[in-house]
Amino acid sequence: MKIAVCLKQVPSRDWQPRVNEARTWVRDAEATFEMNEPDAYALEEGLRLKERHGGEVVVCSAGPARVSQVVREALARGADRAIHVESDALAAADGAAVAGALADAMGGEAFDLVLTGLQSDDQGLAQVGVALAERLGMPHATIIMEVKVEDGALRVKRELEGGWFQWVAMPLPAVLTIQSGINQLRYATLKGIMAAKKKEIRKVEAAACASRQRIVNLYAPQKTKQTTMIGGSAAEAAAELVKRLRDEARAID
Amino acid sequence: MILVIAEQRDGQLNKASWEVVTAAQRLSARIGGAPVKVAVLGAAVTAAAGEMAGAAVAEVLAVEHPALEPYTADGFVGALEPLVASQAPDYVIVAHTYQARDFVPKLAARIDAALITDVVGLAEAEGRPAFTRLVFQGKLAADVLPEGKPPCLVTCQAGAFPADAAARGAAPAPVTTVAATLDPASIRQKPEAPFREARQAVDLSQAARIVAVGRGIREQDKLPMAEELAKLLGAELAASRPICDAGWLPPERQVGSSGQTVAPKLYLALGVSGAIQHAVGMKASKTIVAINKDAEAPIFEVADYGIVGDLFEVVPALIKELQKS
Numbered sequence: 001m002k003i004a005v006c007l008k009q010v011p012s013r014d015w016q017p018r019v020n021e022a023r024t025w026v027r028d029a030e031a032t033f034e035m036n037e038p039d040a041y042a043l044e045e046g047l048r049l050k051e052r053h054g055g056e057v058v059v060c061s062a063g064p065a066r067v068s069q070v071v072r073e074a075l076a077r078g079a080d081r082a083i084h085v086e087s088d089a090l091a092a093a094d095g096a097a098v099a100g101a102l103a104d105a106m107g108g109e110a111f112d113l114v115l116t117g118l119q120s121d122d123q124g125l126a127q128v129g130v131a132l133a134e135r136l137g138m139p140h141a142t143i144i145m146e147v148k149v150e151d152g153a154l155r156v157k158r159e160l161e162g163g164w165f166q167w168v169a170m171p172l173p174a175v176l177t178i179q180s181g182i183n184q185l186r187y188a189t190l191k192g193i194m195a196a197k198k199k200e201i202r203k204v205e206a207a208a209c210a211s212r213q214r215i216v217n218l219y220a221p222q223k224t225k226q227t228t229m230i231g232g233s234a235a236e237a238a239a240e241l242v243k244r245l246r247d248e249a250r251a252i253d
Numbered sequence: 254m255i256l257v258i259a260e261q262r263d264g265q266l267n268k269a270s271w272e273v274v275t276a277a278q279r280l281s282a283r284i285g286g287a288p289v290k291v292a293v294l295g296a297a298v299t300a301a302a303g304e305m306a307g308a309a310v311a312e313v314l315a316v317e318h319p320a321l322e323p324y325t326a327d328g329f330v331g332a333l334e335p336l337v338a339s340q341a342p343d344y345v346i347v348a349h350t351y352q353a354r355d356f357v358p359k360l361a362a363r364i365d366a367a368l369i370t371d372v373v374g375l376a377e378a379e380g381r382p383a384f385t386r387l388v389f390q391g392k393l394a395a396d397v398l399p400e401g402k403p404p405c406l407v408t409c410q411a412g413a414f415p416a417d418a419a420a421r422g423a424a425p426a427p428v429t430t431v432a433a434t435l436d437p438a439s440i441r442q443k444p445e446a447p448f449r450e451a452r453q454a455v456d457l458s459q460a461a462r463i464v465a466v467g468r469g470i471r472e473q474d475k476l477p478m479a480e481e482l483a484k485l486l487g488a489e490l491a492a493s494r495p496i497c498d499a500g501w502l503p504p505e506r507q508v509g510s511s512g513q514t515v516a517p518k519l520y521l522a523l524g525v526s527g528a529i530q531h532a533v534g535m536k537a538s539k540t541i542v543a544i545n546k547d548a549e550a551p552i553f554e555v556a557d558y559g560i561v562g563d564l565f566e567v568v569p570a571l572i573k574e575l576q577k578s
Contacts, residue, residue: 017392099362121389127368139326140326141326164448166448214397216383218393219393227557241571245540
């Protein structure tokens, strides 16, 4: 089975984003980056499917030159090769633009299965996987918690809200967006890291990338509540909090 | 015109459909009172459409086809593409449910429309409506303008627009039944009946107090500390998604959009960053306490009391304090 895994490089979770002067994006020159966490689960699922059914795993990523960091990491975890659609404009692009860039680069590959995370930890638009399916002419299913390949077709467990699930069958090729927690992630081994250095990363130039939306103002969210911050040593803060929860909030006896 | 797409299952309307009516009415007020219409899709939806007709809207469309039941992305997009073409709305507004996440991006790609997802508020920029959404795990808010030709598709976060603020009409709005144009053979997904996993008897929604742990707990070995605090407070132990994903606590103890929604008297969040997916499940709690080493964690946005500090120092101190009495 020829499996594509689309993954995004996003600012690290512990980086506190700072807004640029135009208030249209973050100062990402100051950021540290990591693999988008839901995409890491999609990669793991792709690797497991390859182990079960054979074939290859091709990592596809759209973004500036810096995304080669997460592409290499994916190759070190076991992906066979990569496609990197390179453009600085893709760093802050919307789902339509990213899906378009990926679809152009992936179209000729005839993938059997395309996996990606359900959304990104930066903009969180939750659009690329589904829009990509439409662009590639493939059926899709979203927020997937289990993937079975039976007789050349798919049967997947879709997460619904409030603890409900649903099995959905569909033909291959198809696109799935993967929910975090579907599997347990593996880490790259030293052997994997060495092997990754020899693996192919095909660079593709992005065609004009047309986002269908534009951030006009980026700011710290307004607080919905007046928060009482409690300072002091741990013991002092604990005593003050317990006192306030008893006397002020009446939340404990 | 603003077109709302309501959501129903087995004839039961999703409450979020009313929230979206509120959003559409507020947007309408900003663009000179553009008419709002509501579409309800399914095999037989006259009852649900009749319910939506209670809203102060211009018209309710009951868009019917046997192949729209059960829900599939192919079926919905197949029916909505011609509907949107004939109705020619300026905006299409949908609740940001798991169902919307499954079909709206496909519709946007099909008709080459702008799609702004998970919107929490309305703003204005360059003389036209902008849509506010949270980005970078809730650490920043962004006002976003759509680009290109209409319609602009918008999905609204659960709870962002109150359902009870939806204006009701003096008389029911007219309901028009529309036979959807849809080729059943074009539907590639074959869904089975929804089901729930066997669960243990933990109903967090009934808990008076909850102690929730997040990534900040770092190791499974640290959980007993949180458990001890929960016991002293008479609280249930809960967690954010990453903790359950790691298998440290069972999924039934997960709070958030993919877990349970809770509103206890006291919600004490230990090392929980407060990403949107978690916050939507707990922000209605009466008193929220956040203990986190990161002073800029979004959890402090919704907290009544906050302690910026090392939870491995603060929690033992809390335990000691509670043991005193």
